[in-house]
Amino acid sequence: MAPLSLLLCFLGSLSLCSAYASAAATLHLDGELPNGHFEESPSSSNLKKTVIVGKHSLPKWEIDGIVEYITGGPQPGGFYFPVPRGFHAVRLGNEASISQNVNVNPGSVYSLTFGTTRTCAQDEVLRVSVPGQSAEISIQTLYSSDGGDTYAWAFKATSKLVRVTFHNPGIQEDPACGPLLDAIAIKEIILPQKYIRGNLVKNGGFENGPHVFKNFSTGVLLPPKSLDQISPLPGWIIESLKPVKYIDRKHFSVPVGFAAIELVAGRESAIAQIIRTIPNKFYNLTFTIGDAKNGCHGSMMVEAFAAKETQKVPYVSQGKGGFRTTSFKFQAVSPRTRITFYSAYYHTKFHDFGHMCGPVLDNVIVFPSL
Incomplete structure (x- = not known):
């Protein structure tokens, strides 16, 4: 399933149409x-x-x-x-x-x-x-x-x-x-083989992920790497004690495209990816955070790490949807750089304190700094 790609295909991208048709031909289940x-x-x-x-x-x-x-x-x-x-x-x-x-x-x-x-x-x-x-x-x-x-x-x-x-x-x-x-x-999960031009992060928009039930969904919990060596979210590592949640546009507010990640367990749920970099070269890391329009409220904070740099990004949620985009520069220190995101705080829904939730992460992009 790739609704965003299919839409862009209809809008006139012949190469994307061919790629979508090729992927559809191999997506058996x-x-x-x-x-x-x-x-x-x-x-x-x-x-x-x-x-x-x-x-x-x-x-x-x-x-x-x-x-x-x-x-x-x-x-x-x-x-x-x-x-x-x-x-x-x-x-x-x-x-x-x-x-x-x-x-x-x-x-x-x-x-x-x-x-x-x-x-x-x-x-x-x-x-x-x-x-x-x-x-x-x-x-x-x-x-x-x-x-x-x-x-x-x-x-x-x-x-x-x-x-x-x-x-x-x-x-x-x-x-x-x-x-x-x-x-x-x-x-069937189609593994990303190449980087998209202008982004060193694979599956940075989280468009490629597990099956989502159509008629009812509270999101899909993705187990930590210790339980699942092969991630159902291609390109990403769930490197925490607790899962993160995969959410879709039909049932939640998603900043960009079809899907995003909700960090539902505070510092106990973290998501990371190791990207290729050139030592001593500077890069920009851009990402979007928000809330899923699911009643999750409060003062949120997403912490992002790249090489030796750390960025703390606040977001005050009313639980009604919304997002902000931020970026920061980092210098690579090795040929491989780990980028990591987690939520600094724990959150529950406004009218349901038994329902764990958290900030939404989407549209992660890394590109060389000029």
């Missing part, structure tokens, strides 16, 4: 997995209350262990399970999993986007894996209070068929607890 929203239900004969009976009873999926088929809303025992993207979800009991085989192109990079939330007030972990690659993602911290947390995890295909598995490793004290899954999609 960008959408939900079969029954990825779990709205195709097991037959009533394969349900024991909410527990699915039979390995192949959940359409398009293979299950192992105690997997429950959940209808969103009030639950027995006083629980409430939000299912914001539809009516149904699955809950994984201790050591339970769901799997599906997916046809892919060997050597290509793919990103899985999945909606998940914890169902008990204790640490819960969701393991996502394909053969030879896996990550255990903690879902203890809730970044949205309406059950809308969405994560992306990337992998490199090593064969024509991969088995995608979501597993509860069973660390909960209460075996009745377990992560809830309500939507799963996949997207």
Whole structure:
């Protein structure tokens, strides 16, 4: 998906049209997995209350262990399970999993986007894996209070068929607890091969990223590098303890283009890129910050680092959208220069103190100083 590129193509850029057509020809996957929203239900004969009976009873999926088929809303025992993207979800009991085989192109990079939330007030972990690659993602911290947390995890295909598995490793004290899954999609990630003229930063506008659900989105959380060596955001490194959030123009205020990054966890969420530079040469770093028009308010501060230079950029947010662009000069000290951004403060929504949020970063540009 590249709506900005497609628009520019329509405006008359023949070379861009050709590039877009070439990319589209190789982009085989960008959408939900079969029954990825779990709205195709097991037959009533394969349900024991909410527990699915039979390995192949959940359409398009293979299950192992105690997997429950959940209808969103009030639950027995006083629980409430939000299912914001539809009516149904699955809950994984201790050591339970769901799997599906997916046809892919060997050597290509793919990103899985999945909606998940914890169902008990204790640490819960969701393991996502394909053969030879896996990550255990903690879902203890809730970044949205309406059950809308969405994560992306990337992998490199090593064969024509991969088995995608979501597993509860069973660390909960209460075996009745377990992560809830309500939507799963996949997207082939096109890796940037060349720099855009006038910018030494790859994917500086964050236009190339994971699948975003169309009908409902609270943004897509991108895990830190320690959990995902292959970033679902090409060119960038999530080098912090907590994730950053990928947001899109349809659901948020985005300064430039289709997408941007929201720094949702203060100093615990940072994003970086290593660019090529010439030692002792001066460069300009330009970037845009703002708010996502999502009720995130307060005095914000984005700190930017490049070589030995640091810039602190304030922004007072009313939570209603808006942005400012800033720049500073730095001198490279080596052939590789790391540029890093993070939020100095923690923020929550104005009317929802359980919803973590932060300043928006977009349109990062580095170019030689004259």
